[in-house]
Amino acid sequence: MDGNDSHALLSGEQLIYAITVPLSTSIILANLVIILGIAWNRQLHNTPNYLFLSLLVADLCTGVALPFIPLMGLNRELSSGSCLVAHFFPNFLFLAFLFNLVMVHYERYICIVDPLRYSNLWMHRSFPLAMLAVWAPPLLYASLPAFGWNNWTGPDWSGCCASSQNATAPPGCLPNRTTCCSYRRVFPNAFIYLEVYGLVLPAILAIAGMTGRVLWITRGQLKDICRLHRSLERGGQASDREHRLNLRYVRCVVAVSMTFLACWVPQLIYMHVCIAFLISDTRWSSTTHIVLSCTGIGSMAVVPLVLGLANRQYTEPACTLLQKLRGRWCRGRRRGQSEEIVGNV
Template identity: 60%
Template sequence: MATVMRNTSGSDVEAQLIYAITLPISCAIILINLLIILAITCSRQLHNSQNYFFLSLLVADLCTGVALPFIPWMGLNRPLSFSSCLLVHVFPNFLFLAFLFNLVLVHYERYRSIVSPLRRGQLWLHRRFALPLLAVWMLPLLFALLPAFGWNNKAIHDQNGCCPETNSTAHSNCVALTGEHCCTYRSVFPNAFIYLEVYGLLAPAIFSIAAMTCRVLWITREQLRDIQRLQRAVAHKEYRRRLEMRYACCVAAVSLAFLACWVPYIVYTHVGMEFLLRRGGKSDRTGHIVLSCVGVGGIAVVPLLLGLANREYTDPVKKLFRKLRHRYGNTSVQMDSSLRFCHS
């Protein structure tokens, strides 16, 4: 009985830790995504294939923000039936994979537009934009549903007693009374599935985004050198200095974004593989919670940085806030005038 009470209090502490970390990040992700989505949908000038790709990414990021408080629970044990266990693991996994696929699509589209700027309108991505949009949602869905189609460890779930896992008779009777077994990631995801997702999908996606970003920075550097060669003829030293400063700020911003957003997720992925798979899940639960919250939350901030860095998206939001402030200010002035008139 004392063991059960200790585990219950431990679960409460873990729940408080998860919500304390994820809820502020989740609320910020949802709010900023809604503002940028509103800016794109309300501006007809932004209705093109490039912004449709980014709009799809924002929707996926919004869904990831909604699912963020539930993602850390995927690595913890819970008393659930197998159907519920499938749902709480498969659905967040699908949302995150869809987000990652959309992020790769946006980076690839921008990379192709920079590499071939004169043929931008002729790219198949823009002529058949519905196909890649469908692919970045359907492919993650099909892959995430593989455990529901039978690629799972249901036998392990049926053998596990109620959480926490013990050999006591009370916990064995709990299964008979409630019909619930201990739901773990091992019950849903076989080791082969996890390795395939991490090293077959996640790692190539991250490496491709990093490679495209480095290539874009290299192209920008070459263009900057060409501009500097032209400017030497007229000796615009101040202009060249400003260009170099802007490029240095761009490189610094990209480096900081990578360190703040991608590195925690990469660490979380490999540490999770090490502890959950090779050590049989006997890992530090608090460390797992913190790493998963910070890692997934950090990578979910990447689309927000891309959106806030683009004036096409931020200017409509600023205009909307100015209109609201102007309207609210006029209403306040009218109310003050009415009150003064009544008092007089």
């Protein structure tokens, strides 16, 4: 690897850490707060919250792996085993997070759409089976490159990490037995297409469809409530209560829409840009790849935090602890001021 390539790799890693470390730290801390809130409140120890707890654990792991996901787009000098591990674990955690997110949305979707069948859901009758369904398929799929579905012996990797100091070294191979580690060597094109269009995109569309269906049902129930309210009051005009209900619904739709735009659109853009460059087989700027990958994965990891922080039951223990600490700090400050006044007197 010559000096220019080494400098480019170093600057790329510095940019990745500069973007992902603050975001990763925030995701980890927020998940820990919600996880402790669920563990602290025994009333929340039920199957729906256990499913959400599994999602939080997957999101926390995604936050830990967040700095390593953009690194998959850089060419690095790693051994074959280290290269597979460096690509396997981030991909597995990302897919596990996505599967958990679909499961949580599905459970809440059935609760609203078909409440009579909700208590008889298979995930309530067999919680270990539900955990197996959201963790085992991502593990199996992410492990396929380790079992031979890879492009490790591809012919187009010469010069990727070739040593400029040793002209006799084989292409893509260094004297210290390190190799050129790139996502193109670990993931074949068919693997990437199947993951994007067979797993990730259908999962995002399923979440969007379930969310839209819930909003549509909520709108119908709101109309029924307003109609019943008018019949009870025997009036033909909308009351202030109806206006407040409609305003609350509009706020809910706006909040959901903004959340989808902020959390899912960057990931969709990143996926399709990657596929476009993969089809054209052209090299693209590492800075562009880093920014898009960090933005896409990071914004998607915020979704469980939005769901968790919006529930007061999850955040109540943390709020209580902060209030106690604030009260002690205020009492200590007043006590110090009182002692200072007495000392001056």
